[in-house]
Amino acid sequence: MNTTAAAAVTASPHAHDRSGVDRIMLNVCLALVPVTGFGIYLFGLPALLMWMLCIVSALASEALCLWLLQHPMSRLLDGSAVLTGWLLAITLPPWSPWWVAVGGSAFAIIIGKQIYGGIGQNLFNPALLARIALLISFPVPLTTWAIPYLNPDLGQSIQILLGNMPTLIPTPDALTGATWLGDSKAAMKAGGDMTEYLSSHFNVMDAMIGERLGSMGETSALLALLGGAWLLKQRIISWHIPVSLLGTLAVLALVTSTSEPERYAPVGFHLLSGGVLIGAFFFATDYVTSPTTKLGQVIFGMGCGLLIFTIRTWGGFPEAVAFGILFMNSLTPLIDRVTKPRVYGRNRQGDVIKHVPAQRRVN
Known part of the structure; x- marks a missing residue:
């Protein structure tokens, strides 16, 4: 049978x-x-x-x-x-x-x-x-x-x-009407004082709730955080890119605003203005365009944070989230190649390492 x-x-x-x-x-x-x-x-x-x-x-x-x-x-x-x-x-x-x-x-x-x-x-x-x-x-x-x-x-x-x-x-x-980022950049170019501008225009509660100018993704920081927390809870994304991006941006803002508060915006303004939070949780974490290794994701996030701060502070555009993430997207293959863990018997490119047997010592 x-x-x-x-x-x-x-x-x-x-x-x-x-x-x-x-x-x-x-x-x-x-x-x-x-x-x-x-x-x-x-x-x-x-x-x-x-x-x-x-x-x-x-x-x-x-x-x-x-x-x-x-x-x-x-x-x-x-x-x-x-x-x-x-x-x-x-x-x-x-x-x-x-x-x-x-x-x-x-x-x-x-x-x-x-x-x-x-x-x-x-x-x-x-x-x-x-x-x-x-x-x-x-x-x-x-x-x-x-x-x-x-x-x-x-x-x-x-x-x-x-x-x-x-x-x-x-x-x-x-x-x-201009957004907070555009308005503040225009004020600084006109010789204004960042501290005075923030005292009369920026409010943390308004930024958290979101009743302000901007795109739909730039309005409520609280709801953007809520969405990011959902993705983390569902394990759709990991913490490496959002934390490294926001952390780098916060550190740079803290250092510059502490040294020259009349010229540079503080941490809260950078984190709660524009599309930073929606970018950190929804755009930078895109599986296809971000690194696959944990170390690579941290490097990627730090690069995004650095570029966002640099372009916002000294660049020609008030908002820089898209520019920063896209530039780091172009570096993703390189970051993956550098941070990819080696497999035994292969190099970082995945090629087999040819074994050359050691010659026996002839007495």
Whole structure:
């Protein structure tokens, strides 16, 4: 009797915790819900429409690439395109016009992801790459901010999405107000005193709660921390990159502000302003574009913190999170190569070390 049964042979690992791509993407999206929801609450229907348009455009761009490459459309279900569009949306001014949302999402998917070979192959974070491309291409809408609680109705919101903002706002200042980072940099260039500026403009409680100008990801520091804590609890990310990034930024801010408080911003201002917290937990920790080793992740985070502080303090842009993370993305292969632990019998590049037997001593 033939007792041989057909067996399905699959690749290892054969026992796992079901932490697939779709589960990871779902957890990251869940972590983004509080800060995104609060941003929509602050900036109203235009922010909601822009967020939805970014996600739909990212999905459409992904579907187009899959169709052109003759890949299965089931890959749309892994959630990566949704997350890319979502992340881009929270970095943009909440009243961005439609061409910014559509063009940015298409750039993120096609140029930032698919041109490298798809998910898991890209060198740079797609959403941040698109954010910088948009800033260079459309500097005016990318630096135009709406104050919270203007609450336009649906008709006005559609007009805002179409780019007709100036006719719908009460005063020009309601549309073009600067963020804390931009305002403080302008004040310092004009010969102002940082201590005086902070005493009249910056409030820690406002920064924690988030009722201020900025993108949806730059509003509430407390909700960004809550989302980061969720990712840590679910073990989607580890502490190495966020802690090293925030720690480096804090140390540099402490040293400079202690020595010259009238010129340099203190620790709290750097950590609670702009997109530092959302960048540390959601962008810098991207699996594909950050190092795989723990030591490499610490080096990566420290490099991000150093670059963010340097560009913010002496560079031409008030916000530097995207620039810092993207620059360190380019160094990730080198960091991995240098910090990768050696395997016995192989060098750091993984090549087998040829063994040369020692010659016996002839007496």
